[in-house]
Amino acid sequence: MYKIISDGSCDMPKKLAEKRNITIVPFYVTKDEKTYLKEGVEITKTEFYQWMVDNPAKYPRSSTPSAQDFLDAFAAACEAGEDVLCICITKKFSSSFDVATAAKLMIEDTYPDRRIEIINSGMDTVLQALFTLEAAKMRDKGYSLDECLAGLERIKPSGRIFFTVGSIGYLAHGGRIGKLVGLADSILKIRPIITLKEGEIFPSGISRARNKSLEQVEKLITKYVSENFKSADEYEIVVGYGHDLAEALEFRRAVEALLLKLGHEKHLECFHIGAVICVHTGPYPLGVGIIRKA
Numbered sequence: 562m563y564k565i566i567s568d569g570s571c572d573m574p575k576k577l578a579e580k581r582n583i584t585i586v587p588f589y590v591t592k593d594e595k596t597y598l599k600e601g602v603e604i605t606k607t608e609f610y611q612w613m614v615d616n617p618a619k620y621p622r623s624s625t626p627s628a629q630d631f632l633d634a635f636a637a638a639c640e641a642g643e644d645v646l647c648i649c650i651t652k653k654f655s656s657s658f659d660v661a662t663a664a665k666l667m668i669e670d671t672y673p674d675r676r677i678e679i680i681n682s683g684m685d686t687v688l689q690a691l692f693t694l695e696a697a698k699m700r701d702k703g704y705s706l707d708e709c710l711a712g713l714e715r716i717k718p719s720g721r722i723f724f725t726v727g728s729i730g731y732l733a734h735g736g737r738i739g740k741l742v743g744l745a746d747s748i749l750k751i752r753p754i755i756t757l758k759e760g761e762i763f764p765s766g767i768s769r770a771r772n773k774s775l776e777q778v779e780k781l782i783t784k785y786v787s788e789n790f791k792s793a794d795e796y797e798i799v800v801g802y803g804h805d806l807a808e809a810l811e812f813r814r815a816v817e818a819l820l821l822k823l824g825h826e827k828h829l830e831c832f833h834i835g836a837v838i839c840v841h842t843g844p845y846p847l848g849v850g851i852i853r854k855a
Contacts, residue, residue, distance in 0.1 A: 564638035628645035688850030724848020
């Protein structure tokens with residue numbers, strides 16, 4: 562048996578993580594760069610989003626879990642006689658993988674009979690959650706740790722996030738624009754449409770209106786699904802949203818209708834995107850994560 566652990570970037574609902582026997586190691590967030598709060602423990606996502614909405618001129622920051630945080634999670638599993646599979650946010654966005662690796666080096670001599678595997682998922686937020694859930698499904702069906710690792714490697718290239726944001730300002734301030742830098746200027750109030758794949762973000766369009774940007778996201782979803790999956794049974798898909806749940810529910814209905822036109826009947830869950838991502842996107846990210854089933 563092995564314990565599945567993920568860092569808090571995965572934005573998996575707490576009850577779902579508990580149900581699937583997944584340990585989440587939270588990130589930290591700060592409003593003033595002085596006091597860091599553990600997300601989901603010392604501050605909720607809802608509280609943090611409301612603060613962002615109330616303070617639009619301020620740019621909060623996030624910080625990775627500490628080596629001690631990972632060490633505590635690893636030790637708990639090892640003490641229970643379990644090996645460890647730890648799934649971390651893409652290395653291109655965070656040092657979480659490196660911190661988890663450092664924790665592994667600190668603890669492995671204490672538990673020489675236990676195995677600790679750490680994965681750079683190449684993903685984040687709701688896509689990382691789907692990836693982690695696929696690992697849990699394989700474990701619960703009796704796959705060995707090596708078989709689970711191989712299954713995750715097979716599906717990793719299929720992972721995508723298609724999303725838009727309220728404005729480009731947070732992406733610019735946080736240095737997450739990358740290839741988007743020449744795409745738009747915040748003065749124009751342009752909303753970028755973004756694809757995440759292979760651990761980094763790519764521009765997929767622009768729009769000045771929120772409804773138009775969401776329509777472009779829907780087109781990207783339809784195109785990707787129709788070109789890569791023959792049936793609804795081949796993939797998992799989930800909506801990721803920020804401050805506006807009502808908008809997310811409306812968007813979910815639209816995506817479900819689009820998938821139904823392809824002959825894919827799906828009920829989509831809505832996962833609340835956390836502080837790790839929203840400090841770079843602002844309070845209004847909205848889109849989907851999608852990945853092939855293992």
